[in-house]
Amino acid sequence: MLGLSKKDLNLLFIVFVLTMCAPFILNPFPEGSAMAQFNAGYPDLMQRFVIFGIFAIGFNILFGLTGYLSFGHAAFLGVGSYSAVWMFKLLSMNVIPAIVLSVMVAGLFSVLIGYISLRRSGIYFSILTLAFAQMSFALAYSVLTPVTGGETGLQLALNDPRILDGAASSAGNIPVPGLFGLEMRDSTFLRLGDWVFTFNVGYYFSAVIMLLSFYLAIRIFRSPFGMMLRAIKSNQQRMNYTGLNPKPYTLAAFVISGMYAGLAGGLMAAMDPLAGAERMFWTASGEVVLMTILGGVGTLIGPVLGAGLIKYMENIISKINSEILHGWFAFMPDGIEDFMVAIVYPFIGKGWHLTLGIVFMLVVIFLPGGLVEGGQRIARMFRRKKTTQDNTPGTTEPAE
Amino acid sequence: MGILEVKNVGKRFGGLQALGDVNLSVAENSVHAIIGPNGAGKSTLLNCLVGKLIPDTGSVMFDGQSVLGRLPHEINQMGISRVFQTPEIFGDLTVLENMMIPCFAQRDGAFGLNAIADMMKDREIVDRALDMLDEMNMLDKREMHAASLSRGDKRRLEIGMCLSQRPRLLLLDEPTAGMARADTNNTIDLLKQIKDERDITIAIIEHDMHVVFSLAERITVLAQGTPLVEDTPDKIKGHPKVREAYLGEAA
């Protein structure tokens, strides 16, 4: 079905179920319980999960398949966001033209940067992409302020033209992005006992796009084109002497992944119509590298998992403050409570960067294949227990 | 007129004249060996043929067309395949995928943006690859990672990959270097079989005289960047100049 093998279809189905049921899965704890702190099922974070999932999937098409480590991918995301916001300002609050434009602009931008950067490989390529992205950031933050909004970011204003919709909504406020009348921020709530589940239009819109992107990524991975990209990573010399020209392949991969980034940027703007220059800073590019590595480079599902993990830490762990900690350990005697708080405190709240750094190091050291490898190891452990003898050595499957 | 015509090729690296004035003609459907002591310029010559190096002087014609100034993949698309001294294969890919890539290259050209179709559903390519693996006696290893093959299997795979492109000229750069005797003999048998079964020209650079004399129909002896003699194996064996320059030290 859908032109996929059974295994891929299963994977796609799992991702489909996960994204569609995310409002349930991410809200496992009842409202009001102490554990509700760990609930992540609110629209903004769910949107971020899938949007950064798209970004990471796209990045993985370049890095995971060809091995070219771009350290400037955030620039495409930023460009996508700016294009989308400009579309909202000038044309219409409908998200479709905005997203289409952001993908196109990011595509053009990546053709330009890719064409130049791909003249070099290895770390030289990384530095070239980094240099382009840093230039984009620096200019967007300063001299390009009229186009990008500079420090405060590009945002909508009451007096924007918005040719198709008119400047202001009926209530006299700035209109919000929507899809033919369906506002991205609309939500529906489902109450089940103490649990409240939120179903947000924007989230489902992004989730559908994420599924499509994921599906496309599977197709690319399994296509002759995808195999050529893996061949480039494996041995460029042989590639050349097999009558294949690696340059257009890598450029195409670069542009495809740039367009994914632009799509993510456009979606971000569609969910929240403001584009800030920090989106293009090199640490933002570093973040998508972290996501991909954490999840598992070159695997299909890994980048999505990595994106989820990092965004979860950024948004949930960082919000735990000392008072909440005291709440958790309140059942302990006072001395031990303070001691526990003192131990845990450096790692949560404002210390979430520390936790991120440690988790990241542990993954790189012990799980070079990322979370996916971790999952496989656990699965293998179970399998080994079940079947006493498993004699399929060396059967390595293509990346999943 | 041979399929490969090398005329007056010279190449200089700084102060070193790697190739002096090389003239070489490889006849179609023959096996032509190029031998010579270390530093004789064999590899430089080979690199000039495949586009990795561009000679300073002279011309290289393949089938009536100049190869000079063309990129390696363009030269390959003209019908020249190269086997490396250490097997160059796609280590991270499976054996079957390794074999499919040259099939795609041969059918679809240097670049194809076929990003949607499932490669495993391309029956034509898969069948061709499987046939070639069968021919190489590697069908049972098709799901293995190429990097985990033995040295001899890697060599077979590489030769198979080159053949599946249906090249007109196969260049072999010391194909048995570093191989155990048994593997060497297997490779010789394989090459003999290829020569017998296909319309193909083979040019081989080799150190191992056993290999050269088992396979070659003509031999060019290279010394200090210039061809010393060119003749049939029997004549070369007895040639005084060759003995002096090359075989003498081996004997």
Add this chain to the structure above:
Amino acid sequence: MSKTTFTRRGMLKTGAVTGAGLALPTYLSAAGHEGFTNAPTGGTVTLGFNVPQTGPYADEGADELRAYELAVEHLNGEGDGGMMNTFSSKALQGNGILGKKVEYVTGDTQTKSDAARASAKSMIEKDGAVMITGGSSSGVAVAVQALCQEAGIIFMAGLTHSNDTTGKDKRANGFRHFFNSYMSGAALAPVLANAYGTERRAYHLTADYNWGYTTEEAVKSSTEAMGWETVAAVKTPLTQTDFSSYIAPVLQSGADTLVLNHYGGNMVNSLTNAVQFGLRDKQVEGKDFQIIVPLYSRLMAKGAGANVKGIFGSTNWHWSLQDEGSKTFVKSFGTKYGFPPSQAAHTCYVQALLYADAVERAGSFAPCAVVDALEGFEFDGMGNGPTLYRADDHQCFKDVLVVKGKENPTSEFDLLEIVEVTPVDQVTYQPDHPQFAGGALGSCNNGA
């Protein structure tokens, strides 16, 4: 230390909800019948404190958070009540806000507009915060303010000094207590004229982003009005750490005054570099070379160390003020934390109280009611003298402090001394002043 803070949505507290039911489509977790976003329905109300906890302004953010915690204590009737005792409005009873106990959630802005909006959204969507406050840069303030406008939440800005926050980027749901670039320029100019004369040649180094632009413009126009000449204005990149190449040419230009339109780490570094170059020991045509830092903060002064001595700047508030409000605040903050509050802490504390008071007076948490209560509100006893929350742009008008780096500090907090308290009239401007042109408040948004 065994308090528990739950974060929960108000809507659940309407009682035991049994069975399953699909609510009508609404934005965020608003209780539809209340008619505004995150209407608190139980015995508590949740405020969102969105401050930088990571990144270069983390220390400032930590101080803001301390002030908020103190304000929450006071609002809930714990502690000594702080400025609630000196505040001219007596609506607050120390029993929470409208009888609801105040709880809070915190978020990390990272001093990035994206991250700040993400954490504000999470506080609104997940934790049901009815008001967002805090922040330590104008980029963040403008971004979060726009978000709150869309969501139907009140935003009480923290430290934000750019004209744009209540100028071209103003929003009906957003309020700023802190002063702005224009006020700095207007307050500084007469003091500078007094101290350094009216014939000066100024050289500006300006951080290359919005806040830098507005500050440069404000200081330039008010000093030029006094007769100063601007020799040059050079933009410096935000990411610059070593300013030597910008400072080296200053003397060559013939300037005798250097204005550093920098904040935070930029300011610490550029001032340190300028002093290193010995600029302050130089004389240009008989005049001592002078350096001016339009916006001062104590934390920055601390970072620059001895380099701030004798350097003029402006600040929103300083702990050495001797009015009753300031003294009470310093006392309760100092008693709790052991050191005096910064101006960021002060503005955040005041904003929290002002919001609570407005809700009390309005009798409702509904944003539009709060906006009504705050617009045109006049108050006193909060440390800056009589203050007006102007209805036209939601900017507070109050006295501005001109300060100078202290020559002989007695402690690590005693770095600035107040030179003059510029009266409010002198820093007031028309709402349509060119430096604030463009943009419109729009109408208040209740969300839901």
Add this chain to the structure above:
Amino acid sequence: MDAIILQILNGLDKGSAYALIALGLTLIFGTLGVVNFAHGALFMIGAFCAVTLSRILTISHTIVDETQKDFLGNPLKVDVPYVYDWFGEATGNVIIDWAVPLSILFAIPVMILIGVIMERGLIKHFYKRPHADQILVTFGLAIVLQEVIKYFYGANPIPTPAPDAFRGSFDFGLMLGFDANQIIYPYWRLVYFAFAAVIIGAVFAFLQFTTFGMVVRAGMADRETVGLLGINIDKRFTIMFGLAAAVAGLAGVMYTPINSPNYHMGMDFLVLSFVVVVVGGMGSLPGAVLAGFLLGILESFASMGAVIDLLPGINQIIIYLVAIIILLTRPRGLMGRKGVMED
């Protein structure tokens, strides 16, 4: 003319910081083949060695001064450093004043120790791993190190002034026949430049004239062969890492009076120093130094008012622009060797 001389001076000074950091990076890369993203963090830790020493020197006991009041109206508590008690206030002040130069002595053993621990504990296990893994694990380490520093020292910059003797600036203009105040340059920055020159010279001399250095240079040229010669490379690698850490640390110590150190100064320099190393050519020590000075000078020129007026924003991007141009015209940087880091 005077403006140009001034910016060249400036560039040399800026460049000396870049060159020192890039030198350490290149030492590690050239010998160990490891791309160390935590190198900026080492620079930062060096700077905090100076902060730590000045804190140690000012460890105090508290006396209550009844004559003064603190901000709450209580009697003022005055901290009196122990050094005052031991050496008297005058000598004590001099010692505290010279904290930064003294920190050099303190930083060398500390940095070598940190370097050795890093190499033995972590980097060693990554020699055989791909460059991408090395980048990533050291990047993670850099985050951890800077967060740890932030936890103990806060996010605010901490002023660490130079000794009084080095305050103020030197007037080159007078020497060259210009008017007074036309070309002035701070003493401490001149000290920094001289210090950088000495360190760079010392590193080169060490590599050039000692047997150890010879082996290391041979190792940089051809690692495998040296390994085959049966020379204990492991031990030397550890020492080299310690040395590179010390170079980065010293660069940090001496930098503290120029800019008050904060926890993210390492990251601020990291990207820049990588650009420097790559522009110089991966693995080339002279290349790193040359590129450091070159980029320093170009950056200085780009920050001149006249240049910015002509090309707005050029000061924001000059470094990256130069990096791009050099990498496109000279594929391996200014002095890079073939085949390094191209896969």
